[in-house]
Amino acid sequence: MAKVVGIDRICVVGAGNMGHQIALSAALAGYQVKCTDVNEEILAKAKAFVEPYLQERVAKGKLSAETAEAAKKNIAFTDDLEAAAQDADLVIEAVLEKLDIKHKLFVQLDKICPPHAILATNSSYIVSSKIAPVTQRPDKVCNMHFFNPALIMKLVEVVKGPHTSLETVQTIMEVCESMGKTPVLLQKEIYGFLVNRIVAAVKNEALYLKDMGIASHEEIDLAVTLALGHPMGPFRLMDLTGIDLTYHVGMERYMETGDPQFKPSPAVVEKYIKGEWGRKTGIGWYDYGEGKK
Numbered sequence: 126m127a128k129v130v131g132i133d134r135i136c137v138v139g140a141g142n143m144g145h146q147i148a149l150s151a152a153l154a155g156y157q158v159k160c161t162d163v164n165e166e167i168l169a170k171a172k173a174f175v176e177p178y179l180q181e182r183v184a185k186g187k188l189s190a191e192t193a194e195a196a197k198k199n200i201a202f203t204d205d206l207e208a209a210a211q212d213a214d215l216v217i218e219a220v221l222e223k224l225d226i227k228h229k230l231f232v233q234l235d236k237i238c239p240p241h242a243i244l245a246t247n248s249s250y251i252v253s254s255k256i257a258p259v260t261q262r263p264d265k266v267c268n269m270h271f272f273n274p275a276l277i278m279k280l281v282e283v284v285k286g287p288h289t290s291l292e293t294v295q296t297i298m299e300v301c302e303s304m305g306k307t308p309v310l311l312q313k314e315i316y317g318f319l320v321n322r323i324v325a326a327v328k329n330e331a332l333y334l335k336d337m338g339i340a341s342h343e344e345i346d347l348a349v350t351l352a353l354g355h356p357m358g359p360f361r362l363m364d365l366t367g368i369d370l371t372y373h374v375g376m377e378r379y380m381e382t383g384d385p386q387f388k389p390s391p392a393v394v395e396k397y398i399k400g401e402w403g404r405k406t407g408i409g410w411y412d413y414g415e416g417k418k
């Protein structure tokens with residue numbers, strides 16, 4: 126699908142798990158993309174991902190050589206936020222799930238970006254009304270929630286905050302479609318949006334069953350995949366999205382509400398402290414070391 130009128134340059138802030146794949150999805154759709162991160166190692170890893178990924182897609186016949194070549198030219202990586210965002214029509218923020226970090230970043234972005242630029246957050250849980258007030262352009266702030274892995278997953282949840290203009294929401298929906306995604310619009314903000322609320326209910330029950338010693342995580346995953354037809358069980362999914370993310374989301378929610386039901390489960394805290402955060406660290410609930418699946 127053709128690019129959206131008025132959106133040529135997209136800046137993706139955060140080149141981690143989500144950011145590098147969102148950036149490449151946008152580059153594949155023909156947008157000029159600048160992807161930035163404060164961590165040089167992550168940035169180098171994101172950059173190194175592009176070429177082999179595109180080559181593999183071409184080799185598999187899923188992508189034309191021309192589109193791959195164009196995507197490669199469309200994407201650039203830099204650790205300089207100002208250079209990345211100063212001419213952006215749209216910024217997609219994909220930094221850590223911590224409100225204070227997002228606040229600091231949106232203050233900077235609001236100063237750096239042109240006045241017309243839309244500032245979208247890929248946050249999994251933080252509604253944009255918690256972020257928009259630190260900017261001078263709340264009407265141009267909204268949630269644009271991709272799923273992991275962002276190059277493959279079609280769904281994007283677009284959430285209209287009370288401050289978000291209809292025009293902003295409309296543009297974001299169109300950008301999603303131009304990237305080959307299927308957006309769903311949430312007319313009102315709600316913590317966790319649609320999918321993560323449903324996933325959380327399953328995940329919390331799975332962690333409860335494990336903490337109670339009722340079954341191992343392998344058996345719980347097996348039960349969920351075989352009986353419910355989910356492509357992966359809740360533990361495998363946590364390994365993919367990051368156990369650190371599960372920990373931070375639980376802590377943020379607990380700090381915000383004071384409700385102990387949101388405290389991360391003992392098994393999650395143990396994994397978090399050990400640094401066993403899932404695929405990104407090579408070990409989580411499962412071991413991704415050499416020779417292991």
Ligand SMILES: NC(=O)c1ccc[n+]([C@@H]2O[C@H](COP(=O)([O-])OP(=O)(O)OC[C@H]3O[C@@H](n4cnc5c(N)ncnc54)[C@H](O)[C@@H]3O)[C@@H](O)[C@H]2O)c1
Binds near residue numbers: 138218226
């Ligand atoms: N992991 C998932 O499955 C998933 C899915 C959907 C949405 N999200 C959301 O996407 C966001 C990013 O999650 P992730 O899993 O990619 O995290 P990640 O830890 O893999 O990546 C975050 C990146 O942000 C960078 N960063 C931190 N502060 C920065 C700043 N001020 N400027 C630039 N870069 C900065 C970090 O160096 C890191 O590389 C979070 O809000 C998360 O809730 C995650």
